[in-house]
Amino acid sequence: MDRQELAGFLRSRRERIAPADVGLAAGRRRRTPGLRREEVAQLAFMSTEYYTRLEQGRAPRPSREVLAGLARALRLTDAERDHLHHLAGEPPAPPTGPSREVRPSILDLLARLPQAAATVISAAFEVIAWNDLAAALMEDFSALPRHDRNLVRKAFLDDRNVYGVSDAETFGRRSAMQLRAAAARYPDDPELTALVRELLDGSAAFRELWESHDVSDQPTMVKTFRHPLVGPITVNCDVLDIADRDQRLVIYTAAPGSPSEEALRLLSVIGTQRMSVEGDGVEEHPGVVR
Known part of the structure; x- marks a missing residue:
């Protein structure tokens, strides 16, 4: 030291x-x-x-x-x-599990995308940061415990079609493949091991995919959300790798001039009003890791 x-x-x-x-x-x-x-x-x-x-x-x-x-x-x-x-005489140890710390510059970027819904996803498929429009399009992640912010858990253990997405089956297959690769990168992470065990015990579909040992798939470029207030919203889905943190920035944008762009614009207003009117005294901050 x-x-x-x-x-x-x-x-x-x-x-x-x-x-x-x-x-x-x-x-x-x-x-x-x-x-x-x-x-x-x-x-x-x-x-x-x-x-x-x-x-x-x-x-x-x-x-x-x-x-x-x-x-x-x-x-x-x-x-x-x-x-x-x-x-300090303590050489940095390799990470035992997926990082949940989001760079401040990425949090700033989320806040600067008012016309796009954007989230940051960990290697374990946990939503670890988001902006206001993503919360309005998908759900208010700030109201959920960490356990319930995991998208692969929602895909296989939630009886509902999560967020009404059009590619639910494709997303489930792709997430299982990517989760297997993450489990190989972090073999000593107890949270990731417990998540895989929970999915294997609770979902026959996940178990079948897991036993296939596949670890790659083509990303989804376009998907449709079926929102309960504004109806179907078709968006482009761009996934940007944050390589140093083993995270992904997912950005949903609608085609300019399309009905979906208008629906997203309306949803951003509805979402803001919902947070201000129905708030319980907790101030919401877009893109904050919770």
């Missing part, structure tokens, strides 16, 4: 972050550049005393959990996170 280099690195990362970047008010008497030590400690879920000792080069070696909290609080890039681990 290089205490002095670690201390200098933490100070430099703290001082570059504006309070507004992490949702804090700047205030009138802020005399330090960037964040205060106590603010970093709060964001990283640790005591101010311990964080102060880290910046002073007097703290014992931080655990991996502490390093993860610091990386999150200081909004470190992947390269900076690895550097932090090396300075």
Whole structure:
């Protein structure tokens, strides 16, 4: 552990972050550049005393959990996170399971797509980020526990045709193939292992697909959602790989000038009104990982 280099690195990362970047008010008497030590400690879920000792080069070696909290609080890039681990004498370990952390730039992108419904999907098919229009088109993911945000679980264990999509069978086949590949990449992840076991025990269709050992399929380019309020909406489906996080950004757009584009526009208004009128006091933020 290089205490002095670690201390200098933490100070430099703290001082570059504006309070507004992490949702804090700047205030009138802020005399330090960037964040205060106590603010970093709060964001990283640790005591101010311990964080102060880290910046002073007097703290014992931080655990991996502490390093993860610091990386999150200081909004470190992947390269900076690895550097932090090396300075602390804890080389970064390979991930045991699919990443659920979405880059801030991807969250910003979701918010900048007001005419498209967009989600971020983990390698385990969990919806981990979304924008307002995606919530209006599919469902309010913020109201669901993590367990119920998994699309492959919905495809095989939900009796309903999920979201009324036209390609439900194709999606089920493709998701089973991709889940098998993910299980091979993360053999030590207990959540992924439990998900596969749940699907094998609960769905004969999934079990048949799983036993085929297929791991690839052609992506769906166009699909139709049957929405209960605005009817069928046919959209282009573009999937962009976020390779460094093993995630996928899924973007649904309607053809310009089409009835589906008008339906999406109407749905964006209905969805916004629904959240403001029926809200239960919880403020909704598009694209936030929950």
